[in-house]
Amino acid sequence: MSLFSCKSPETLPIGFVATLTGTHSEIGLEERNGAILAVEKINSLGGLQGQQVVLHVEDDQYEASHAQEAVQNLIDLDVKGVIGHMYSAMTLASYDMLQEAQIVSVSPSSSTAKLNGIDDYFFRIPGSDEDGYDVLVDYAAQTLQLQRVVVIYDAKNKGFSEAMALQVNKAFSGLGMEIIDPIPYQSGALETLPSVIDRALVWAPEGIVIIASDVDAAYMSQQIRKQNQDVVLMAGDWSRSMDLIAHGGKAVENLILFAKHSDESSSPVYQEFQNSYVQRFGSQPGFTAVLGYEATMLLLEGLKSSLENGISLRDAMAQIRRFEGLQNTLELNAYGDAHRPAHLIQVKNGGFERLE
Amino acid sequence: MILVIFGHSWTVNRAVVRLSVAKNSQVVQTLRQELNAFLESMESGLRDVGWMKSNGILSSTELDDYMAWKVENTHFLESILILDDQARIQQLYPYSRVFIGNDMSRQPFIHSLPHHQAVAWSQTVISPEDNQPEMKAVMRFRDFYVLFSFDLGQLFQPMNQPGYDEFGFVFLLDRNGVFISHPDEERVIFQENMLSDTSIQTFFANPQDEKQELLRNGSLLTLLRVPKTGWIIGFCQNQNRALPEIRFYRIILFIITSLILTASILMSFVALRRVVSPLKQLVGATHQVAQGDYSVSIDDSNIREVSELGENFRNMVVDIFQREILLADMNRNLDRAVKERTYELENSLTYLKKSQEKLVQTGRMADLGEMVAGLAHEINTPVGISYTASTHIADLLKRMRKLRSEGHIDNDDWDEFLQEFEGIAEILSKALRRTVDQVDVFKKVSVDQTIADKREFNLGEYTQEVIKILTPQFQDKKVKIDVECPPDYSIHSYPGQYGQILNNLILNSLRHGFTERKGGRITIQILPNENGVGIHYFDDGKGLNSEEREKVFKPFYTTKRSQGGSGLGMHIVYNLVTHLFSGTIECLPAEGAHFYMYFPFSETEVRTTPKA
Incomplete structure (x- = not known):
């Protein structure tokens, strides 16, 4: 892929797979850039055990079939490990293939609850979104005193967003609030957006929780604000990006989100x-x-330990319980799932502000 | 040959690189012009739509139609949006209900629009619909915005046909270094960027740099900035792809050069053989001719020069042969002539030698004669006296015998006789004594003069003696001779020859120097040193001119031949000084005559007589 790729015989191939095209590509491309930076950093320090790491990038196109195709490509390339996918739906689509091939994968952002607590070749660092939605629900119910909240979710990333939508509803019901069935929206089907929004607003909600990507959330917010200026808009970590603001315009002002990471960090790393x-x-x-x-970095640390200690990558990964992230220390449980504390933020004047 | 090939391939490589640089530069410049023209057409399109809208020329529906027409007829233009003063979408083509009313005020490129009629260009984004890079240009009017959205993916596609990487390809980067256009669509779709290269990073970080050329992994990259949008147009020429071509040309070059070289070597060889074999024959012929065999035959050659050479050689041999005969004739005659002349010359030489010896002898005899004359003069008087005395004795004895026979001898007679006899005896004794002395001196001098006898003698005293012998010859002429010599200075040498030298010099002065006047002065300075003795001989006579000085030592040279000069005196001097004494003599220019002689002595020859 690289314009100036230079392959030496002593290389360690690793794979990267994410959604790199389409409406949802913004996040995937950023993740890929992060991965490239990590690989280039390790290589500039001499690689692992003198071997240069080569990153093979694949696009799952946010389609299950493409996800499987992409992973098959990586398996064929005999990669040592895989970074990806970013979306839970994609992760679930290729999960069995990677388990069968006994290839370790580390997901930067899949947070589907379906893979919690399984001892497998799958590792992830985003931290669970469940906690985040819990925080958001608590705030909506306790602080904002909202009585009726509608959930709109991206049906295309069903594995994640539907589960989350159900969990949000469950949490609301647990707090004694009125429950309305979550409303699905097929990402990319812009022409259906007005009717989706109509379906939500029909309930005259005090709040709407959007479980969708940044641009989808932006367009939904625009659509909602054309009809309703008062309803409180809420979203998850997934929607958080500058594209949300660019495309959302003033419609996303005051939108409340939870975040597991901060964009501002003073740590030197x-x-x-x-x-x-x-x-x-x-x-x-x-x-x-x-x-x-x-x-x-987590995958490369496991790979390094595996090379140094002559153990399998999976075992090496399983031994890593604490990992120094860029902003804080991540704690991984026995199943390779990282925990990250969530906090709330709000769009204010075209930017994100922490909500105290 | 290697140098030629190496030089050629180096030149080819350099030329390819240079041509590539020039070509790439031209390509990107042209593309930038096209791109600028495209961007300007977009700007003017924005202005047109804005003008239609702001002047109320068109109704909303008409404006819709115009926008549709514009999109359909403008290359790459995908959609036109009209935003209200709050940057909310008011009207758009192609129409989409969803977007009407959407707020775009927080799109960074709109947000940053500074003033009326300003144009802003958005970042490029990949359109989710067709995976093509898209861009938006927006122009602000008094109370609305016009926004174009256009597709960049096809912009450079015609430039990059299949097989593009054989010859090079064009690409476009947005202001973040991300591919907007690249023949490999994945690079665009996956928004890859080129900032992994630090040189390119630096180029991006310095917007004032307009152009950059880089060689990377065998690719020549030419980058040119488009100031309007901050984009970079790139042209990548894969030098490695060109290498087989270069290699091909290099091989062709090598083969051609090798062929030419081999052919020229062969041709040279053949030509050389054709030249060399007649030349060899010629060389053989020269040896033959050198050994006197003129019966040589030279084959004709079809090389004109060689043929001419052979022809000339043949002619030369004939000429040489004829000349040799002539020469042999001449030689024979010459030989005879030479023999005759040699015989004549030998005869003359013998005659001359004999004459010279005779003359030298004559000279010596003459010298001797002069000395004898001197001696005769000296002893003439005492001998005369002795003769007179003896005659007187005879008379006296006759007188006594007569008296005895007469018987008249008395005592007085005896007394008178005895007294007279005693007187005569004394006179006789004195005269004879003087004669003996004179003869002694003469003997001494004459013996020294004839026998080269080496003995020890006092130089000063001996000089005086020689002068004394010669005195009769010059005392009537009032000639005065001064000798300056350190006293008690003796040498072991040939006094006779030394005397002869002095004798000849003095006689020379008398005969030639002082002929035209009465009197003269001769000075002899004897100056001994460690290695020999130098003698200056001066007279104040008429002296010698330069011709005389030059010839004075030559045999038979005389200015007084008519007066009986032999012309050998000074020659004898010269011979004695140079041969016997191994010394030097020269005649120096002076008022009178000035001869300087130097006699080198071995140490044993020098004796300084101890002072009594």
Whole structure:
């Protein structure tokens, strides 16, 4: 893929797979950039055990069939490990293939609850979104005193967003609120958006929780605000990006989200990362770039330990319980799932502000 | 040959690189012009739509139609949006209900629009619909915005046909270094960027740099900035792809050069053989001719020069042969003539030698004669006295015998006789004594003069003696001779020959120097040193001119031949000084005559007589 790829015989191939095209590609591309930065950093320090790491990038096109095709390509390339996917639906689509091939994968952002607590070849660092939605629900119910909230979710990333939508509803019901069935929206089907929004607003909700990607969330917000200025808009970590604001315009002002990472960090490691990223890619890194970088670094740390100790990559990965991320230390449980504390943020004046 | 081939391939390589640089530069410049023209057409399109809208020329429906017409008829233009003063979508083509009313005020490129009629260009994004890079240009008017959305993916596609990488390809980067256009669509779709190269990073970080050329992994990259949008047009010429071509040309070059060289070597060889074999024959012929065999035959050659050479050689041999005969004739005659002349010359030489010896002898005899004359003069008087005395004795004895026979001898007679006899005896004794002395001196001098006898003698005293012998010859002429010599200075040498030298010099002065006047002065300075003795001989006579000085030592040279000069005196001097004494003599220019002689002595020859 690289214009100036230079393959030496002593290389360690690893794979990267994410959604790199289509509406959802913004996050995937950022994650890929993070992964590239991590690999280039390791290589510039001499690689692993003197071997240069080569990153093979594949696009799952946010389609299950393409996800499987992409993973098959990586398996054929005999990669040592895989970073990806970013979306839970994609992760679930290729999960069995990677287990069967006994290839370790580290997901930067899949947070489907379906894979929680399984002892497998799958590792991830985003931290569970469940906690985040819990925080958001608590805030909506306790602080904002909302009585009726509608959930709209991206049906295309069903594995994740439907589960989350159900969990949100469950949490609301647990707090004694009125429950309305979550409304699905097929990402990319812009022409259906007005009717989806109509279906939501028909309930005259006090709040709407959007479980969708940044641009989808932006367009939904635009659509909602054309009809309703008062309803409280809420979204998950997934929607958090500058594209949300660019496409959402004033419609996303005051939108409340939870975040598992902060874009601002004073840690020197993060500052260094930020500088290299700007230099290398010409733009500021979003939190997904951080995730891509961290996921790759975690895989490379496991690979290094595996090479040094002569143990399998899976075992080496399983031994890693604490991992120094760019912003904080990640704790991984026995199943390779990282925990990250969530906090709330709000769109204010075209930017994100922490909500205290 | 290697140098030629090496030089050629180096030149080819350099030329290829240079041509590539020039070509790439031209390509990107042209593309930038096209791109600028395209961007300007977009700007003017924005202005047109804005003008239609702001002047109320068209109704909303008409404007819709115009926008549709514009999109359909403008290359790459995908959609036109009209935003209200709050940057909310008011009207758009192609129409989409969803977007009407959407707020675009927070799109960074709109947000940053500074003023009325300003144009802003968005970042490029990949359109989710067709995976092509898209861009938006927006122009602000008094109370609305016009926004074009256009597709960049096809912009450079015609440039990059299949097989593009054989010859090079064009690509376009947005202001973040991300591919907007590249023949490999994946690079565009996956928004890859080129900032992994630090040189390119630096180029991006320095917007004032307009152009950059880089050689990377055998690719020549030419990058040119488009100031309007901050994009970079790139042209990548894969030098490695060109290498087989270069290699091919190099091989062709090598083969051609080798062929030419081999052919020329062969041709040279043949030509050389054709030249060399007649030349060899010629060389053989020269040896033959050198050994006197003129019966040589030279084959004709079809090389004109060689043929001419052979022809000339043949002619030359004939000429040489004829000349040799002539020469042999001449030689024979010459030989005879030479023999005759040699015989004549030998005869003359013998005659001359004999004459010279005779003359030298004559010279010596003459010298001797002069000395004898001197001696005769000296002893003439005492001998005369002795003769007179003896005559007187005879008379006296006759007188006594007569007296005895007469018987008249008395005592007085005896007394008178005895007294007279005693007187005569004394006179006789004195005269004879003087004669003996004179003869002694003469003997000494004459013996020294004839026998080269080496003995020890006091130089000063001996000089005086020689002068004394010669005195009769010059005392009537009032000639004065001064000798300056350190006293008690003796040498072991040939006094006779030394005397002869002095004798000849003095006689020379008398005969030639002082002929035209009465009197003269001769000075002899004897100056001994460690290695020999130098003698200056001066007279204040008429001296010698330069011709005389030059010839004075030559045999038979005389200015007084008519007066009986032999012309050998000074020659004898010269011979004695140079041969016997191994010394030097020269005649120096002076008022009178000035001869300087130097006699080198071995140490044993020098004796300084101890002072009494």
